[in-house]
Amino acid sequence: KAGVTQTPRYLIKTRGQQVTLSCSPISGHRSVSWYQQTPGQGLQFLFEYFSETQRNKGNFPGRFSGRQFSNSRSEMNVSTLELGDSALYLCASSSYATGDTEAFFGQGTRLTVV
């Protein structure tokens, strides 16, 4: 069974640009969550999608957005990039509707904003 796949693995962008990251969950999983990991703030929850609907959102500015497709694949978009957006972005998938299950993480996309 394939794991969670995130693309690309590495990305370098310039301030002011926008970026789209992709996440393919484990087959059959309908919940996809996104997290940002930085040395200063640690792991922070961005948002979660379930059956193409955003169910929950963390405390991030509107520049951070996401969506989920009918095949459960998810994308997150960051517009008007800032230096502070440099981070490891992790995607997690889980199979059930509730928090009553473990989340499986991808290897992440390391975004560097210069």
Place this chain on the structure above:
Amino acid sequence: AQKVTQAQTEISVVEKEDVTLDCVYETRDTTYYLFWYKQPPSGELVFLIRRNSFDEQNEISGRYSWNFQKSTSSFNFTITASQVVDSAVYFCALSALTHPRNNNDMRFGAGTRLTVKP
């Protein structure tokens, strides 16, 4: 408010030593889940264990064991006879079911970097 505290930033041990990673949590919810994840240098978070708030039984899995105590809001993780391959950052996390919607919003601790020296 939900919060997870891992007070130990870094721990260094010599191979074969036992090591305990501490985790203290805060939540007002009566139903919640606690997790431990391992993050090797490759970056992905590897799931180790999940515990729900109604199950205080300790668990052992090979060299790993977990001690869940609701009275002290702690969920500590012990590695027995540590090995070099155990070197990683370990995260404790909390997920509470917030009515009326359930969600997978996990709150992570800051992590503990474990180094096991040969």
